Amino acid sequence: MASKTDTQDEAETRAPVPPELEQLADRIGHCIEYWGFKQIYGRIWCHMYLAGGAVDAGWLTARLGISKALVSISLRDLLAFGAIHQTGMSAKGTRMYQAVTNLSRIILGVLKSRERPMLAGIQSAASILAQRPEDEQRSAWIDPRRSARIAQLAAVLGDLLDKAQDLGELDARLLEQFDQP
Numbered sequence: 456m457a458s459k460t461d462t463q464d465e466a467e468t469r470a471p472v473p474p475e476l477e478q479l480a481d482r483i484g485h486c487i488e489y490w491g492f493k494q495i496y497g498r499i500w501c502h503m504y505l506a507g508g509a510v511d512a513g514w515l516t517a518r519l520g521i522s523k524a525l526v527s528i529s530l531r532d533l534l535a536f537g538a539i540h541q542t543g544m545s546a547k548g549t550r551m552y553q554a555v556t557n558l559s560r561i562i563l564g565v566l567k568s569r570e571r572p573m574l575a576g577i578q579s580a581a582s583i584l585a586q587r588p589e590d591e592q593r594s595a596w597i598d599p600r601r602s603a604r605i606a607q608l609a610a611v612l613g614d615l616l617d618k619a620q621d622l623g624e625l626d627a628r629l630l631e632q633f634d635q636p
Contacts, residue, residue, distance in 0.1 A: 472518065476501075476502075476505065479501060480497070480498040480501040480502060481494075481498065483497040483498065483500065483501045484496070484497035484498040484501070485497070487500075490565075491569075492536075493529070493532075495521070495525060495529050496529055496532065496533055496536075496538070498519060499515060499519065499526070499529050499530070499533065500533065500538050500539065500554050502515065502518055502519060503515070503539060503552065503553065503554035504554035504556065506554075508553065509542040509543070509551035509552060509553045510551065510552060510553070511545055511549040511550060511551050511552070512526045512527060512530060512549065512550070512552075513549065515530075530552060534552075535568070536561065536564060536565055536568065537555060537560065537561055537564035537565075538554070538555055538561050538564075539552050539553060539554050539555060540552065540553060540555060557621070559621045559622040559623065560620075560621055562622060563616075563619060563620075563621060563622055563625060566616055567616050567617070570616070571613055571616050571617070574609045574612050574613040574616070575609075575613060577605065577606075577609040578606050578609035578610050578613065581602060581603075581605040581606035581609060582606040584597070584602045584606075585599065585602040585603040585605075585606055611632055612629075615628045615629060615632065
């Protein structure tokens, strides 16, 4: 299906959603929720992905039976996470969106936007700890080489995340950096 357009029959937009699709969307939503996101993001992405083309917010509102406000907020967040992209405008002037199908890129995008700041915090805290005099660290049962190594690992991981284009590349670089005796 190329895209949902203004010329499509209104009845198609309101066609009953098979219960199997609802079950799938709910399960994807629960998976997304497990990773700390809103369940609705997974449900919306699932419906958009299975639509096979671009859809607008009105289609999602009718399809999922949720408010325009919830769809609008969710679309904004999904755009920010790189899980969907805007494909243009419909003949009526509504924005059209499509699900991103490269899951590796979505996951990497989330890692870059959400986990990258956590790595920076770890690097900063470990660097501060590593700056303490070695004798103080040793008296507190801290191996000075390991406190410095944590800061170094966080910096390298952050750099790898910044440069990686997909998870396969990130995986290869991680092995290259850390799979050494």
